[in-house]
Amino acid sequence: MSEKDIGSTYDEEDSVKFIQSSMPDEFKGQLSDDDINYLVDLIYEYYEDKGYLSDDADDDIEIDEEDLINYVFKNAKSDNIKPFTIEQVEAVIEGELSYCDTLDNDIEE
Numbered sequence: 001m002s003e004k005d006i007g008s009t010y011d012e013e014d015s016v017k018f019i020q021s022s023m024p025d026e027f028k029g030q031l032s033d034d035d036i037n038y039l040v041d042l043i044y045e046y047y048e049d050k051g052y053l054s055d056d057a058d059d060d061i062e063i064d065e066e067d068l069i070n071y072v073f074k075n076a077k078s079d080n081i082k083p084f085t086i087e088q089v090e091a092v093i094e095g096e097l098s099y100c101d102t103l104d105n106d107i108e109e
Contacts, residue, residue, distance in 0.1 A: 009103050010100075010103060012037065012040075014099070015040060015096065015099045016033045016036050016037060016040075018095060018098070018099040018102070019036050019040075019091075019092055019095030019096060019099065020033070020036065020095075022094070022095045022098060022099075023091050023092075023095065024091055027087070027088055027091050030088065031084075031088060031092070035081075035082060035084070036092055036095075038076070038081060039072060039076065039084070039089060039092040039093075040092065040096055042071070042072045042075050042076060043068065043072060043092075043093060043096055045075070046068055046071045046072065049071075063097075065093065065097075068093060069086065069089055069090055069093055072089050072092075072093060073086050073089045076089065
């Protein structure tokens, strides 16, 4: 699946709703939609920095989730927007990756 395919079906509001609904119970209500949007923006900054969003990027990208988590957490901490925990960042990343997997499944069908 290429990022170009995801881009054609990706919906930011649906992504946030999906992430909110898939958050572990201990994190439900802790993050606002704006918090999630901010963290998702950092996820896509990471993708851009790694070249995953370029037109000539490989269609089968393997994301180093640990590197992604560290990148998002470090940048969120340095931006000093809100004191996110590493567990909250992990939950948002897992939710976003799961949301993108649903898009991948929709395209394959």
